[in-house]
Amino acid sequence: MVDGKTTTVSVDLSIPVQADLVVLARLTAATVAGRAGFGVEDIEDLRLAVEELCLSLVCSREDGRLHLTYECEDDSITVDCSYEAAGGESGTPGRDADDLSLRILDALVDEHGRDVRDGRPSAWLCKRRAAATA
């Protein structure tokens, strides 16, 4: 909080859908959360949650791009991820995230969801900073 105003940091990342590049999505999540002062436990939770968010959209696809936006406010980080099919065409919605992914997301983040925006399959999550314990 600066002068009573909420501080927001926004980072955009766009990566080709390639198994060995999904690591960039979770590295960015860790970096954004670390710079925002999130604790180690929260950062590790976010890393895994962002991985699952990406996997829920990528499924078995091997083309197109993932567009991620990380928005960090004082006590929370929101990650929005959308899939753009190759050639900029609208992507078909992916399968529902599998049961293991859903259990992981349910456990590690405060909110998450899926929708279709501008014809693109999208998924998002919100992770709030863990309350300090006495």
Next chain:
Amino acid sequence: MDQAFHIADEEIGGVPVVSASGEIDVATAPPLRDRLQALTTSGRSTVVVDLLRVTFLDSTALGVLVGALKRCRESGGDLPLVITEPRILKVFEITGLTGVFPIHGSVEEAVGSVS
């Protein structure tokens, strides 16, 4: 800690032990799946999987382990895991898999449980 994925296997007391290290994700899970598949389809019904040096594990990796466990149990064996890292244990706990896999604190203990 080294994040690079590496896989090795050996035999201890007649039991195959596959040891993984680094991050197991959508990119690195296939070699683990292939190694476990090769063992379980070549007549080895029980395989110990050592995850002591694994630093990250996602649902793709869990899927590989669940698939291997299923094959082992279908042939009368098992797939004991070796895990001590709390972050890795947490992934099994939140997905309800601690009640599915036998989980041990050391390779010796895991091998002893099936020898």
